Every structure is written in structure tokens, then in C-alpha cells.
Amino acid sequence: MYSREQLNIFNDFIKSKEDKEISNYEKPLYPYSVIELFAGAGGLAIGLEQAGIECTALNEIDKWACETLRRNRPHWNVLEGDIKSFNFSEYHNQVDLVTGGFPCQAFSYAGKKLGLDDARGTLFYEFARAVQEINPLICVGENVRGLLSHENGKTLQGMISILNEIGYNVVPIQVLKAVNYKVPQKRERLILVGIRKDIDIPFEYPKPYKKIYNLSDALKKGELFDTDVPESDGAKYPKSKKVVLDLVPPKGYWRDLPLDVQKSYMGKSFYLGGGKTGMARRIGWDEPSLTLTCSPAQKQTERCHPEETRPFTVREYARIQTFPDDWKFAGSTSQQYKQIGNAVPVNLGREVGYSIVKFLNQYYSLSKPK
Numbered sequence: 001m002y003s004r005e006q007l008n009i010f011n012d013f014i015k016s017k018e019d020k021e022i023s024n025y026e027k028p029l030y031p032y033s034v035i036e037l038f039a040g041a042g043g044l045a046i047g048l049e050q051a052g053i054e055c056t057a058l059n060e061i062d063k064w065a066c067e068t069l070r071r072n073r074p075h076w077n078v079l080e081g082d083i084k085s086f087n088f089s090e091y092h093n094q095v096d097l098v099t100g101g102f103p104c105q106a107f108s109y110a111g112k113k114l115g116l117d118d119a120r121g122t123l124f125y126e127f128a129r130a131v132q133e134i135n136p137l138i139c140v141g142e143n144v145r146g147l148l149s150h151e152n153g154k155t156l157q158g159m160i161s162i163l164n165e166i167g168y169n170v171v172p173i174q175v176l177k178a179v180n181y182k183v184p185q186k187r188e189r190l191i192l193v194g195i196r197k198d199i200d201i202p203f204e205y206p207k208p209y210k211k212i213y214n215l216s217d218a219l220k221k222g223e224l225f226d227t228d229v230p231e232s233d234g235a236k237y238p239k240s241k242k243v244v245l246d247l248v249p250p251k252g253y254w255r256d257l258p259l260d261v262q263k264s265y266m267g268k269s270f271y272l273g274g275g276k277t278g279m280a281r282r283i284g285w286d287e288p289s290l291t292l293t294c295s296p297a298q299k300q301t302e303r304c305h306p307e308e309t310r311p312f313t314v315r316e317y318a319r320i321q322t323f324p325d326d327w328k329f330a331g332s333t334s335q336q337y338k339q340i341g342n343a344v345p346v347n348l349g350r351e352v353g354y355s356i357v358k359f360l361n362q363y364y365s366l367s368k369p370k
């Protein structure tokens with residue numbers, strides 16, 4: 001007889017065996033193409049590229065993000081500027097897929113079912129307009145989990161009804177946890193998939209992997225990366241914040257501070273209740289990072305390095321978002337943090353890409369050889 005604790009030594013073995021049986025990888029049977037809207041610094045675009053989907057064009061308004069895209073992929077067709085000023089009709093029936101992480105905005109309702117015209121002025125309208133002009137087989141929007149509850153769910157319902165109106169059935173929405181897709185970070189992304197109504201092929205979300213990667217996997221040589229993280233620039237904490245964070249142990253947060261420091265550091269928030277587990281937080285080597293934000297030294301969302309009292313550097317940030325080390329970011333340090341913090345983690349994009357490739361493989365083998 002063995003006790004449960006004694007048998008725990010087999011857990012790692014069982015987990016890695018289970019993961020070997022799961023793979024979302026799907027080889028593309030044909031060359032596939034995407035137009036990526038709201039492309040940022042290319043997190044989703046690189047993930048899709050790794051899955052075998054080539055970018056026909058990318059649209060983005062931020063000049064530094066566009067510079068990043070052009071610097072790393074000189075052959076990509078980067079359409080720089082406000083999406084409102086582009087007409088995508090020249091791509092009509094020319095690409096398989098349209099993707100985009102449109103910023104979430106409220107619609108103004110007049111009590112009726114929302115139509116495309118009612119959404120004018122929002123960036124979702126621009127996404128839907130581009131889909132209508134391009135007429136791809138499948139479109140994929142990505143957003144924050146908060147879209148589920150935005151305006152009590154009405155915003156998302158409005159988006160689904162608009163996609164329906166322009167000829168796309170929306171697959172049941174899922175929020176994917178990046179940590180289940182080889183990303184060492186607790187980030188979530190809502191995925192909105194529309195399939196053109198003349199196509200009767202199911203879309204399957206990528207299956208979650210069992211293995212969870214942590215900060216050590218992100219920053220040190222191992223399964224995710226072949227080398228330790230390269231050195232790079234990074235932000236610093238102001239002295240007053242450093243003195244406080246020096247007192248927080250790895251995996252600790254503001255509650256680990258002496259009571260008087262808790263009160264002075266948290267100010268009014270101290271009395272407001274709620275966990276606020278992201279405040280004055282130091283990440284541990286053996287856990288995934290909390291979601292990275294657009295500025296690394298901001299109050300409320302500190303994610304301090306485990307051993308040194310400083311925010312993660314630019315390259316550490318990029319690693320946690322699973323960008324390859326050779327992907328260079330343009331602009332000032334704060335512009336670079338913003339581009340990385342805004343991105344879809346590359347490995348999550350790749351896994352979603354495999355699901356899209358699977359869908360397209362089925363479409364072209366069943367319905368219409370390319």
C-alpha cells in the first residue's frame with residue numbers, strides 16, 4: 001500500500017504524458033491568408049504566421065506599432081492610419097480570414113435589435129464594415145473578458161446580431177485562458193468567431209494543455225526558450241515605491257507589508273475592502289505572471305521581479321507575452337511596453353491559428369479545392 005503523498009511523485013510523469021496526447025497542431029493543406037485589423041505590434045499576426053497563415057495586409061493607427069511591424073517584416077503590407085479612412089473592397093473574396101482586436105465601446109440603443117447602421121461611429125462598426133467589404137470565409141474578433149458583462153451583455157449581443165445581419169453565424173463565445181496555451185501568464189482573451197452563412201463546417205476552439213508554464217520558464221533557458229532572457233532597457237520604480245516593494249516577498253503583495261506601511265501605501269484603498277491582490281505584487285519564479293498591463297510601474301498593477309525590486313524589462317515583458325527574442329519593438333521604452341502590454345500572447349494566437357487552419361483545411365477539402 002502507498003499513501004496518496006507517495007504517489008504524487010508520478011504526477012509530473014502523468015501530466016507530461018497527457019500533454020503528449022494533446023496537440024492542436026494542424027498542417028495547412030494550402031497557403032492561407034489573413035487581413036489583421038487593429039494589429040498593434042503583431043502578437044496575433046505572428047501567432048497566425050506560426051500556424052501557417054500569411055498576412056495579406058495589417059491595419060494599425062499607432063505609428064510606433066506600425067514601425068515595429070515594418071521593421072520585423074519588411075514584406076508585410078502595413079496600412080498605417082485610422083481604420084475609418086480605409087476601404088477594403090479591393091480585397092473582396094481575396095483572403096480567407098479577417099481578424100481584429102477592436103477596442104470595446106458602448107453602442108447607443110433605441111430599444112430595438114442593433115443593426116450595422118446603428119453602430120456607426122464605433123470601432124466594432126469598422127471591423128464589421130471591413131468584414132463585409134472583404135467577405136472572408138471566417139472572421140475572428142478578440143477582446144477582453146469584460147466584453148461579456150459590458151452594458152449587461154448588450155454590447156456583445158449587439159455585435160452578434162450585427163455579424164448575423166452581414167451574413168455570419170457566430171460560434172458560441174469562449175474566453176480562453178492564455179495559461180492553458182503555453183503562455184506563462186494569467187491573461188484571458190474573449191474570442192468571437194463568425195462563419196460565413198453559406199459554410200456548414202464547425203469551428204473547434206483549441207484544446208487546453210495541462211502543462212502550466214511559470215515565470216522561470218519565461219525568463220530562463222528551458223522548454224519555452226533556448227536561452228536566458230536577453231538584457232534590455234526597462235522602467236524603474238520611483239524611490240518611494242522601491243522602499244515599499246523591497247519589503248514584499250516573492251508571491252507576496254500589499255498584505256505582506258507592516259500595517260503602517262499598508263495604510264500609507266494604499267491610501268484610501270486600504271479602507272475600501274476587496275482583495276486587490278494585484279497591488280504591490282511581487283511575482284514568484286514558480287507561478288505564471290499576472291496579466292501584464294501597458295505601463296509596468298503603475299500603481300494597483302505592480303508586477304515586481306522576483307529577486308530584484310524593479311519592473312520587468314522590455315525583453316522580459318516580451319517573453320511573458322511569448323514574443324520571440326528577435327522581434328524588435330520601435331519607439332521609446334514606454335511605447336514598447338504599451339505595444340507588448342496590448343498584444344495577444346503569440347502562443348495563444350498560434351493555437352487559435354491551428355483551429356482556423358483546421359477549419360480552412362476542411363472547407364477546401366470538402367467544398368472547393370483551392
Ligand SMILES: C[S@@+](CC[C@H](N)C(=O)[O-])C[C@H]1O[C@@H](n2cnc3c(N)ncnc32)[C@H](O)[C@@H]1O
Nearest residue numbers: 038039040041042043044061082083101343344
Ligand atoms: C488590443 S490592441 C491589438 C493588439 C494586437 N492584435 C496584437 O496582438 O498585438 C488594439 C489596437 O487597435 C489600435 N487602434 C485603435 N483605434 C484604431 C483605429 N481607429 N484605427 C486603427 N487602429 C486602431 C490601437 O492602436 C491598438 O494597437
